Amino acid sequence: MSRDSWFSRLAPDLLRMFFDALYDEDVIKEEAFYKWETSKDPAEQQGKGVALKSVTAFFTWLREAEDESDNS
Secondary structure (H helix, E strand, O other), rough: HHHHHHHHHHHHHHHHHHHHHHHHOOOHHHHHHHHHHOOOOOHHHHHHOHHHHHHHHHHHHHHHHHHHHHHH
């Protein structure tokens, strides 16, 4: 298997794994993830659409967890 082939299969989940680890280890707080998600900073826009698509499930999970804690 070529390196490019391996990376292209892993890449969609790689950012999600980083986000999960950074959140689970309290390296980055919820507010910072949300700030990045909604940022309109031109310096952050290149590739952001692809990145956001790959972490959609992370943000869904984060919002659902927040809703559950608000309802408890």
